[in-house]
Amino acid sequence: MPKQRSLPGESPARAESSKSARTRERILDAAAKVLNRNGYVGTRLSDIAELAHVQAPALYYYFASREDLIEEVVTLGMARALTHVSESLDALPPETSKLERICVAVGAHLEVVLRLSDYASAAIRNGPQLPPELRRRQLAEQRTYGEVWRRLFEEADAAGELHPELDLRAARMIVLGGLNWATEWWDPSRGSLPSVIHTAQLLARHGLARNTAPDTPTRVSCT
Numbered sequence: 585m586p587k588q589r590s591l592p593g594e595s596p597a598r599a600e601s602s603k604s605a606r607t608r609e610r611i612l613d614a615a616a617k618v619l620n621r622n623g624y625v626g627t628r629l630s631d632i633a634e635l636a637h638v639q640a641p642a643l644y645y646y647f648a649s650r651e652d653l654i655e656e657v658v659t660l661g662m663a664r665a666l667t668h669v670s671e672s673l674d675a676l677p678p679e680t681s682k683l684e685r686i687c688v689a690v691g692a693h694l695e696v697v698l699r700l701s702d703y704a705s706a707a708i709r710n711g712p713q714l715p716p717e718l719r720r721r722q723l724a725e726q727r728t729y730g731e732v733w734r735r736l737f738e739e740a741d742a743a744g745e746l747h748p749e750l751d752l753r754a755a756r757m758i759v760l761g762g763l764n765w766a767t768e769w770w771d772p773s774r775g776s777l778p779s780v781i782h783t784a785q786l787l788a789r790h791g792l793a794r795n796t797a798p799d800t801p802t803r804v805s806c807t
Contacts, residue, residue, distance in 0.1 A: 604646075607636075607638065607642075607646070608646045610636045610637070610638075611632065611636045611638065611643060611646055611647070611653070612653075612656060612657060612660070613636070614633075614635035614636035615627070615632045615636075615653050615654065615657045616657045616660075616661070616701075616702035616703045616706050617635060618631045618632050619654060619657055619706040620702045620705050620706040620709065620710075623709070623710060623713060624654065624710045624713035624714060625713065627650070627654065629653075632653070651715070651718060654710075654714075654718070655718050655721065655722075657703055657706055657707070658706065658710065658711070658714070658718075658725075659707075659721075659722070659725055660703045660707075661703035661704040661705070661707025662704070662707050662722070662725040662729055663725070664696060664700075664701045664703050664704045665693065665696050665701070665707070665708075665729055666728065666729045666732065668692050668695065668696040668700060668701075668704075669689050669692040669693055669696070669729075669732060670732060672688055672689065672691070672692035673685055673689060673692075673732075673736075676688060681740075681743075681745060682736070682739045682742075682743045682745050683745040683746070683789060683792060683793055684789075685739075685740070686736050686737065686740055686759075686788055686792065687785040687788050689732070689733065689736055690759065690763060690781070690784050690785050690788050691781045691784070691785055693760075693763050694763060694766060694777070694781050695781070697763070697764070697766070697767050698766060698767065698777055699777055707722070707725075708764045708767055709764075709767050709768070711723075730760075733756055733759075733760060734756060737755065737756045738752065740792070744794065745793065745794060746792050746794060747792065747793065747794050747795060748794065750792065755792060759788060762784070762787075763784065766780065766784075
């Protein structure tokens with residue numbers, strides 16, 4: 585096998601470091617795909633190695649254990665979800681209503697877990713399957729992401745844009761729970777992502793909004 589050649593002006597040590605970083609990223613990408621497809625219990629190092637085009641023992645050069653590899657995938661997944669939603673919100677004009685900001689976050693969350701990132705989808709789908717210590721650390725990352733949503737709901741409520749009878753925490757958890765569950769049922773062959781996002785935003789917009797119609801009851805009994 586020919587020896588790895590350095591780029592012009594690049595030291596052999598730097599070239600090797602760059603190659604190592606690319607291999608590590610390839611392993612992480614493969615782990616995210618396998619974890620997303622097979623779940624925590626079904627994720628095998630041999631499958632990850634095959635997809636990453638490395639020998640299985642080589643994985644231990646980059647990660648001390650299977651759990652360390654999975655933890656990094658899950659941590660990166662939550663970070664990518666946070667980044668995408670935060671950047672989508674930051675791009676909005678200042679005059680955007682608080683309720684519309686929630687709807688934008690709804691769309692951004694679905695984008696990242698259903699299309700943009702195997703990492704984010706794997707983190708969302710596999711959290712409850714993780715062993716206790718790994719789950720505890722994953723929940724810490726999840727709480728950071730949850731803070732973004734808590735502020736969105738509190739700001740919309742303070743602006744008088746949400747229905748006054750809403751339990752804010754329950755509403756937030758129901759919205760997020762519904763969005764996360766989309767990773768289990770969405771099939772691109774049976775409905776486009778823009779259609780799913782539009783539907784989710786309609787449900788959020790009209791389900792959370794203050795009811796301004798004077799002749800509509802403020803409470804409907806479900807019993």
